[in-house]
Amino acid sequence: MLSLKSRFCFLLAATCAIAPAGLAGTGLKLDIDAREAPRRILHAREILDVKPGPLTLSYAEWIPGEHGPTGPVVDLVGLNLRSASSGESAPSIPWRRDLSNMYLFHCDIPAGQTT
Numbered sequence: 001m002l003s004l005k006s007r008f009c010f011l012l013a014a015t016c017a018i019a020p021a022g023l024a025g026t027g028l029k030l031d032i033d034a035r036e037a038p039r040r041i042l043h044a045r046e047i048l049d050v051k052p053g054p055l056t057l058s059y060a061e062w063i064p065g066e067h068g069p070t071g072p073v074v075d076l077v078g079l080n081l082r083s084a085s086s087g088e089s090a091p092s093i094p095w096r097r098d099l100s101n102m103y104l105f106h107c108d109i110p111a112g113q114t115t
Contacts, residue, residue: 027115047084050109056098057105073103081107084115 027049034042061071081093098104 047115049115050113052109052111052113055107055109057095057107059103059105061103071103079105083110083113 027047029047031045032042033044036043059071059073059076061069061073063071079095081095082090083093084090093107093109095105095107098106
């Protein structure tokens with residue numbers, strides 16, 4: 001089991017592992033809510049600059065200091081994608097897991113959305 005510090009570092013590494021194909025710029029904002037850290041639960045909210053069309057997000061499979069592909073993708077729950085351009089009440093953007101690589105998530109960014 002990873003320590004809380006390791007999980008935070010992993011979350012940060014996973015955030016930086018976004019595939020560049022769908023990014024419009026380099027804008028990235030990460031908010032971490034660690035109020036439930038004693039229960040080994042972290043909540044994260046990312047805001048990315050994107051462009052309309054296909055986008056692939058990649059969860060970190062190889063973690064620095066590990067000797068194998070041990071990224072705990074099975075601990076990821078509650079993944080919800082939405083366009084920040086439409087506000088908090090915006091409907092979720094459907095996503096699908098890659099059929100051959102469980103660390104990849106695919107979605108289609110709606111036209112006119114940049115965040």
